[in-house]
Amino acid sequence: MLHAQGSITIRRRPKDGNPGADAVRYWLVPSVSQVKKTDDGKYHPTSVTCEKRKQTGNSSPIVTSEGTLKYQIGYTDNSTSNLTNYSSAITIPANCQWIKFVLYVNNIDVATETVPVVFDGKEGNPGPQGLQGCIFRRSKFATGFEYHNDSALTDTGLRYIDLVYLMTDNTIYASHAKWFRCKKTHSSTESNAPQLTNNGTESWLEFWEPLNTMVPIYTPLLLADDAIITLMQSNQILIENDEGVITAGMSGSLAGKKIRIWAGSTTPDNAPFRVDVDGNLVATKADISGTINATSGKIAGFNISGSALTNGPDFSNDACIIFRNDTHKTFAGIGGNVLPATTGNRAVARFENEDSNNFWGLGRNIAMLLSAKNADINHAFLGTGNGNLDGWISGYHYSKYTINSSNTIYDGFLKISKNNKWIVYATGSSSGITLPTLSQVRKALGIGTSTPFCIEFIVVADLNSQNGFNIYGRCKKEVTVNGAKQTPYFTDEYPTMTHWNNGRYDNLKMGAGDAVTFLLVYDPNKTGVLDKSYTLMYTARIINRQN
Template identity: 25%
Template sequence: MNKKFTLKTSDREPRPRSERLRGLGGGAASGNSGSTVVNVSGGQPVVDPNSHTHANKSDLDKFSADTEGYAYLTQMREVEEIDDDGNPHRNWASVKDKVKAGYADKAGVAHDLDEDSPIRKQFLSRLADDVAKGHITFEQGITALLTSYLRGGAHFGNFVKGLAGAIIDQVGNSEFESITSRSYLKVFELIYNRLNALEGTTSFADVGTIDAVEEGENGSQVLTMRKRWAGDFTAFQPGDIVYGYVNNLSNGTQSEYFRAWAWIKSVNRAANTLTVVPYPDAEVPGGANHPLREAMIITRWGNNIEANAYTYANKEYSAVIVKRGDNDYANVRQSTFYISCEDGNIVELMGVNKPILEPGNYGTVLGKMPVGLLDRKTQELINKDQPYLFARGIIVQDLIRIDYEGNVTRTANYRGTWNLATAASATDYYRSTAGVYDTVTWNGDLWQCVANGTTDEPSETTGSWVNMTGSKELPTLNVWSVIPSDDIITLRYAEDGHVTITPSSVSCQVLLTSTEGTQTFNSSLDLREKGVTLYYSLDGATWKEFIIGAAEPLELEDSTGVIETEKGDDVLTLGGDDVNASQIGDRLYFELRDTDNVLARAIVPIVKDGKNGREGVDGLIVYPAGYFNPEATYSATDETTPVVKYGENFYVLKRGKTYTAAVMPDNRKTPAGDVAYGGEDSRWQLFDKFNAIYTDIIMAEFAKLGGAVFFGEYMFSQNGTLNGMAVSGVDENGQAYYKQFKDGVTYGTFIPNLMLNFITGQIIANNARIKGEIDAESGKIGGFNINYGYIGVNTDLNYGDNAGMSLFPSFIKFSNNDWSHFAAIGTNVLPSIYGLYAQARFENTEQNTFGTNYGILVYAENAENNIAMKAVGNVVSDSLNTSYGYRPISMITNMVVHRPYDANTWIIKSNVDSGHICLPDRADVQNKLGISSTSPFSVRITIIADASNTKNFKIQGRNNSTIFSLSDDGKTKVYFLDRDIYPYRLNNNGQQQLGDGPEMGAGDIVEYQLVYNGSTYNAYLLNQRN
């Protein structure tokens, strides 16, 4: 079928609305109109002309017009909207705008927005990078979705330097009012206003902040620790004892301030977590512990890992336990140091292995003394509100005592009875200085030394001593003192003969003390005006004036009397004189004199340290050989030599010599004759003897004092053992047994009954009685080893070399060699790595084919109530847990049995009519269980009628129908069992059975559960067989 369509078109001149486009011409279209005829054939269906769609139809649809002929453009655009909460946000929406004619004319200068269009210099692009040449103000603020770059810095608020606002300049310097950091503040240098104030407690130990707390197993806590920077991890170690403070003053109801304690069971460094176990209340200060909390700062207090070979071998404790020596181990995390503003002290702790401290844990305390540190007597001597120093030792050069007003106080030093030898001593003379003065007793009075170095005897006529007892009237005194500038002079000789003298010069000061005060003289001229002169001597015999002050003939360095002249090191300057080292003796003497008397003296000892001489031979061990025996032969070796007494003197045999009186000439048959006539060939030499010796220093390689022998570093007794036999005195050859001494411990040599090694501090005594404190870290006592922290045969809870008992600070342990028998009692008898606590542990794993192994045997007998064991908490066993006892009860009369017995299985033998047996009353059960009258209980009881019974009996509970008596009026029935101390019998439905109980014949069995819940008492029927 053919269809014919006619298309009509008409042309008209285009009229652009843009004036610019009209200037360019209206286009080339003609104004002709006409029609076109389209023939469609071929039998194909004709397409509906209205179904045709142009590709740009969607764009054309954006245009529309209103009734007045205005055109509109509809397009999608990002717009700002306000949500229901009043918050602005941006969204895409369809926006319809009027097309405004004439704008294209005004925009002609934009060159259709070409790249080089001048319009681009007037506006900022939202699509491309751009730069604004002027200042831009945003009234609604600005939001940057990516990083902002402020290369010239930034101002905030109305910035005024030092007053208001904030600034960050182009190099990063900033100024602001305050800062709050919710995590941490990291700075490379912190400069503050010269004041650093701390409050509370400052701990100098490992520290961390808890970010999160989770509950762990068996009451433990898992703490997630805060990382202070990337890669940070906690420094805590297993076994660390940690604590932290909770100070919550704004919880709305009441303030909280307490301390929480725990110990670290394990550390997970990868997750930065700690598994901790809180301490029980009884093991923390104050008796009440609290759980650790989020945001709490915790620090190390000590460490509870015991130092021994087992823990040292555990790799988890490699940072905790170290080895020192062959068998010495130490925990290096048991010491801490803190400053407490609250307690007012600085404290160093040592050996801390639990929260509650002991006096031995305090190493150093500066400030107020902690409570419990000092014993009661010492505590009474101090002012608890004042600071003190507590330390093991003090190394100090000057110790100056002052009173509470700051005045220097002089200390009296009592020297006993006055002694002339002491007064004349070069080093131990009597002293009177600015800090100390000596006192002595003499002729029944107490005297104070007021003249340093005086040799005067204390009396009323000398000016060197003052009578302190006041027994006599004291005259007016003028006391002179000579004070040299140095206490000792040292001459050190070099290999080349050169001598170094220290000090190179000595000066003197003279004091005059009287009732009017003390006058100091620094000039010889002033001394002469007083009629006195100062002299010095190098030998105590030849004296020369010591010139001091302005009267000296030589130019002085200063007014102290020191003369400086050109000299070598081998010259000593004394009061204007240069003294050569060869003239100097062993003392330097000073005397202050008037015309007739010596008013004051002073002595300066001189020490000469010469060059090393030839090495001498070893000294001999001298042993006493008793009285001289003319029939004995005496021999001296290179190590030992005998000493004998002959007449009133002692003689010692020379090294390597042998003496037998029988072979000696007639005039040398005694030690005295040998010394007198032997000459260079003499065998004996006189042993000096003094009835009394007063000396400052005795230096001897060998000495015998009383019954003690001093040899090298040893002091030992003359009696002891040799080859296990007790010996004393001399052997059959006249040789002292102790000459075979070596070290006091080697078998086969002389082992003395008492020996002291002054180098090692070792003491060996066969019998010692010590009254007072013993502080031992190693050794043995009564067959038990002593080591740090234990006494016994083993050094560890689970490991050791020997069987027996070991006593540790927190438990006592027994074991045999193969550990098949083990018993321990203490605060915790399990290794700390288990994370469990046990106060007692008993193990019996002995291989026993024929007998029975017992773990614990407990007996309790011969009392009304015998309780062998009582437990609070669960009693758990993986094997049989039962009792086998029973109580036979014979009913020989018509009676009521109502008291319980030792067992909860009763076998009733009844041969009487109308027998009754009552269930136990509550008080008797509680009494047998050893619990209070208000304590609830649940007990099973089994009642069996004996198989041989010929009579039945009944079981009764609380009721008001059986077993009664009449009251005083003879009419009212009083039921014996109608009281709350007896249990109601309940059947299997929980109903009370108030009548007679079950009748029991031979072989019958009934079981009840007696239950008291604190208010009611019932007997629940469990089983009944008739």
């Protein structure tokens, strides 16, 4: 008999592992990138806040409550504070050098941001007031006048340098004039009068300097045929009116406020229109047409801050923006306060449309139009406090759901984020639908897990509904999942359904035309139970039923 020897190895491909979880990224967003300390010791802003941000996979970033946010303060003496749990805005303390925020998730440092404090340097002492430049006086030469050159004088009075001209021909063009500058103060005579020509040795040259030799001070380039600009010094131009009064000028002087261009005054530092060496403009009157692009500065009580118009950095005034049309009794305003003191009230927003003559032919006045849509949850308005209206307010949104399958419980289909009034039509038999869960209500209202609430929720069985259906709250109804029986509705997420006799229902039978109004109530401090195991923190209390 033949025998085979050897071995056979069988290899099997291992199973793929489960997909990994999406990456999670955390980061911090302080309210400012730096705090400025001015030379008088004040901080701007006076406090700093910080938000925690999170992104899971490719989803949109959100503000998160996860993790523990702490902060530490560094001081100018190189000492530091202990890491402290962050809960609210941090007031900048004296001698602060930086504030560091650290985010811990599962005791791991996952994000850090530091806000430095920057300091202004001390201003130097003001320099001495410089002398006002000499005033150039221009005229046609004549004998019998005292001509001045006061450039050597050091007193604070008015100083003059005289310029005179002689015409080279019989024209009246300024470009045909020959100009002379007075070299020293003197009384003019025939003997010291300037001449059109010279050989450099004439006695009148002691008193006059021909300016035509100082190219290009006086040329057709500077003296136009229809205007004359008088030069005061090599770094200043003064412009006079017909009466010889200075009305404007240009200067390169380092004296005073270092004004480079001015108008409307004989002196630059207090002119109503002036531009200084750094390009800062002061204008007491302006009529500007065209495009204005402003990225910083101040308008009335507002400051331009990036892309915002605010009343900061101190936020201590009642700056507001108001639009009115008194003829048609309309008013729109927002700000620190938009009510007159005579009302005895304060309001940060006011919108009125009280036109009584139907001028526009619309037959309707609308004071405010709000819209929020296209998201999972939409709030046209959201706030805290009471609402009082001399009129009526109601929502007319229509919501209907159809139960198509039999022997099925529809969980989460009466969405309170869409409406709190639902019409239900049933074609399937022996089916039911659940009331909104606690998480669904909180998400719809935009509130936290510790906030109590009390809202109405109405369910109406549609007229001529083919079958009845049950409404379920918290109950021990069993369902089969993968062959095993479970009670998924017996959790604190579902409201305990109660009635007016201090009892409870597992479910409420609804037939065609029936209607029921629930009061969904969440009271985190509510204790006690019904039927031994049904807690009362989240309840659906029947306040009206028609069947």
